[in-house]
Amino acid sequence: MSGKVVFKPYDPDQATFLPYSLEELVPLGHPVRIVKQVVDQVDVKPINRKYKGGGASSFHPRLMLKLLVYGYLSNTYSSRKLEEQAQQNIHFM
Structure with a gap:
């Protein structure tokens, strides 16, 4: 006896495919979250002062x-x- 086949919804023309935020895809305990928390507390003003301005925008x-x-x-x-x-x-x- 075979049951009814049910597929997950599929619409290749949908407006979004991925979650709205990449952060939703990163597990709560992942080390990248710790890196984010630590670096968010670092004072980057000395690095910012090195930028002269002009030219193309920088990351x-x-x-x-x-x-x-x-x-x-x-x-x-x-x-x-790293780029890859x-x-x-x-x-x-």
């Missing part, structure tokens, strides 16, 4: 610091690998 120093710290924590040291992770890995995003 915020706090974002870059989080990327570096989490990268080092997960044994990713190469800037090219930031494009593909939710935890780096």
Whole structure:
């Protein structure tokens, strides 16, 4: 005896596919959350003073610091690998 086949809703034309926030995809106890909490408390004013202004806009120093710290924590040291992770890995995003 076979039951009725039921599929999850599927609409390839829906307005959004992913959650509204990437943070929803990161488990509560994940180490990247600790990195975020710690780096959010770091005074980045000395780094900000190094920026002269002009040219193309830059990524915020706090974002870059989080990327570096989490990268080092997960044994990713190469800037090219960090870039790749930031494009593909939710935890780096």
